[in-house]
Amino acid sequence: MNVLFRDLYNTLIEFLRTFGAFQLFALRIIRHSPSMLLSRFDLVVAQVFNSGALSLVIIMVSGLFVGAVLGLQAYSNLSLFNAEDWTGVAAAFGLVKELGPVITALLFAERAGTALTSEIGLMKATDQLSAMEMMAVNPVRRVLVPRFLGGFIAMPLLAAIFSMVGMFGAHLVGVELFGVDVGSFWQQIQLTVEMSDINEGILKSIVFGAVASLIAVWEGYNAMPTAEGVGRATTRSVVITAIAVLVFDFMITAAMI
Amino acid sequence: MRQTRSVEIGTGLFVLLGMGAMFFLTTQTTGGDDFRADSVYVVEARFENVGSLRTRAPVTMSGVTIGRVTNVAFDPQTLEAVVEFVIDSRYDSIPDDTDASILTSGILGSQYVGLQAGGSETYLEDGSQIMFTQSAIVLENLIGKFLVNAGSDDSE
Amino acid sequence: MADQSDNLIEIHDLVYSRGPRRIFDGLNLAIKRGKITAIMGPSGTGKTTLLRLITRQLIPSHGVITVDGVDIATLSQAELYQLRQRFGMLFQNGALLTDLSVFENVAFPLREHTKLSNRLIRHVVLTKLHAVGLRGAADLMPAQLSGGMARRVALARAMVMDPDILIYDEPFVGLDPISMGVIVRLVRRMNDALGITSIIVSHDVEEVSTVADYSFLLSEGKVAASGSPTELRTANSELVRQFMHGMADGPVAFHYDAPGYEEQLLGRDSE
Numbered sequence: 001m002n003v004l005f006r007d008l009y010n011t012l013i014e015f016l017r018t019f020g021a022f023q024l025f026a027l028r029i030i031r032h033s034p035s036m037l038l039s040r041f042d043l044v045v046a047q048v049f050n051s052g053a054l055s056l057v058i059i060m061v062s063g064l065f066v067g068a069v070l071g072l073q074a075y076s077n078l079s080l081f082n083a084e085d086w087t088g089v090a091a092a093f094g095l096v097k098e099l100g101p102v103i104t105a106l107l108f109a110e111r112a113g114t115a116l117t118s119e120i121g122l123m124k125a126t127d128q129l130s131a132m133e134m135m136a137v138n139p140v141r142r143v144l145v146p147r148f149l150g151g152f153i154a155m156p157l158l159a160a161i162f163s164m165v166g167m168f169g170a171h172l173v174g175v176e177l178f179g180v181d182v183g184s185f186w187q188q189i190q191l192t193v194e195m196s197d198i199n200e201g202i203l204k205s206i207v208f209g210a211v212a213s214l215i216a217v218w219e220g221y222n223a224m225p226t227a228e229g230v231g232r233a234t235t236r237s238v239v240i241t242a243i244a245v246l247v248f249d250f251m252i253t254a255a256m257i
Numbered sequence: 258m259r260q261t262r263s264v265e266i267g268t269g270l271f272v273l274l275g276m277g278a279m280f281f282l283t284t285q286t287t288g289g290d291d292f293r294a295d296s297v298y299v300v301e302a303r304f305e306n307v308g309s310l311r312t313r314a315p316v317t318m319s320g321v322t323i324g325r326v327t328n329v330a331f332d333p334q335t336l337e338a339v340v341e342f343v344i345d346s347r348y349d350s351i352p353d354d355t356d357a358s359i360l361t362s363g364i365l366g367s368q369y370v371g372l373q374a375g376g377s378e379t380y381l382e383d384g385s386q387i388m389f390t391q392s393a394i395v396l397e398n399l400i401g402k403f404l405v406n407a408g409s410d411d412s413e
Numbered sequence: 414m415a416d417q418s419d420n421l422i423e424i425h426d427l428v429y430s431r432g433p434r435r436i437f438d439g440l441n442l443a444i445k446r447g448k449i450t451a452i453m454g455p456s457g458t459g460k461t462t463l464l465r466l467i468t469r470q471l472i473p474s475h476g477v478i479t480v481d482g483v484d485i486a487t488l489s490q491a492e493l494y495q496l497r498q499r500f501g502m503l504f505q506n507g508a509l510l511t512d513l514s515v516f517e518n519v520a521f522p523l524r525e526h527t528k529l530s531n532r533l534i535r536h537v538v539l540t541k542l543h544a545v546g547l548r549g550a551a552d553l554m555p556a557q558l559s560g561g562m563a564r565r566v567a568l569a570r571a572m573v574m575d576p577d578i579l580i581y582d583e584p585f586v587g588l589d590p591i592s593m594g595v596i597v598r599l600v601r602r603m604n605d606a607l608g609i610t611s612i613i614v615s616h617d618v619e620e621v622s623t624v625a626d627y628s629f630l631l632s633e634g635k636v637a638a639s640g641s642p643t644e645l646r647t648a649n650s651e652l653v654r655q656f657m658h659g660m661a662d663g664p665v666a667f668h669y670d671a672p673g674y675e676e677q678l679l680g681r682d683s684e
Binding site for chain 3: 122123126127128130131132133134135136137142
Binding site for chain 1: 272
């Protein structure tokens, strides 16, 4: 029994230590962000491209299908009450407030986050980060901050694109497939959805963007410089991001109700 | 160096697309019925029960939105609900004996203020108070009345 | 020992541990200005760690390291970065930035630390690449280079800011004889032509001996022997002899610590 408690205690301490180190790391990255944004805008642009533009395909395809499924589910349930006109509203709320930010964040972690983690981990393993330090270039500024900014800027944009394409998917299902009147479909949405809903979605995607990018960069920077180490760090970055996103999602949703 | 140009173009397009999506979401999915006016004047109305009327709810006349609710408050002295709303200054010839009721849009819809024109020759202006008001219909009271009536029918 | 002012870098009583292992236990050595100094020793004696300590990427638990008479422990973050710009380092695998072309890799320090115009940068980069014989490879990506070529590019990069101290971390590992010969020649030429100080960390006794002016042999966290290559080759110490002549067994044992051979084999069988 003693051994069990001691193990738990050690794990707890280790968790706290890592968590604290992560907070300090995050502060460092954020502190350097504004100056890097101004001085090396080209690096940031390249990273926005890598994290954002290159994720477009999966985001748009997923958005389309998620929106379509929402439309499908909404229609089949609402038609029981003869309230088909509200199909678009159900899809809109689901997308803008929840699924847009959350699913985009999860997909982002999977596609862009893993790329960031493995790239940074590999640079660490092949001494590139060390080489930079030796050449008196701060690798945190040169490598980590632009990648963080790239993800942070790309995420809200991706989430918006996801929601927009999702609405289109819902429209395809509701209007084209099931014959809901296109006018009522969109009008009901416009009457019911408010700016505060959109703001909630945007706030979420901004928070998720920061969280996902920080975690991806952190895991890469702290990976063991071996093939196995980088692989493990990549997996961890997705898993931890997913959990963090869901936790924050709950907190923000609860706060905005 | 060669790669940078296409990267820049790609990023630019991506960001444009993202902003476009946000623009789409904010304009195409929100408040189509939103009331927007260059100048407005403030009018007050007192109700016994405002139901679930919220601020930003539309104020309509003949079914057309001409204003919106800006404040719902409670007067502790007169024990009434005080609703403040603004009307587009273009509509400056609303009789001051106009009736204001709290109505529900549709069966499950949200509540709004509906104005029914009176016949007076003086008009509402900034700071006026509407004298004739109809409170919101509270479903429970309606059912209660119905049951009471049904009950008294039976007992005859 | 030579006159103190001849020493560009001095290390006094260095102590450094990694976890339970004491890597350096009172190390003392000096790097002479303008010469090629080799630091040799069996694998795992912490030669690369020593380089990191000299550039203060790592901090010792005890001891003083001075560069040009200045204790590097007293330097501020900014002064440290200034100091590091005096060093050029050639990493074990080249450590080229994989997302940049050869040209961009060599240009990297210039872009980061100077505001030179593109034309000037081009001029400097191509000159350095020419010095290592790879001017024609300027547009290739690191993945397309052979090991030897990558290392030469890394050398060009290490030199691009005209450092006065060049550090080579295992520059000969994994190279074919021709490439090795090229690197050896380059090391000597750079050092003499540019009047810089070179430090080579290596366990390749043959190659290093052809190029070093003075060598230190490390073992057990201290200097086991030092001297010119000829002095070391004819040394009396068993350890030095084992190392210099590549003998399989000696003070550095062949057998990893294990229980008695017979007992382990027969003991099992008789169960």
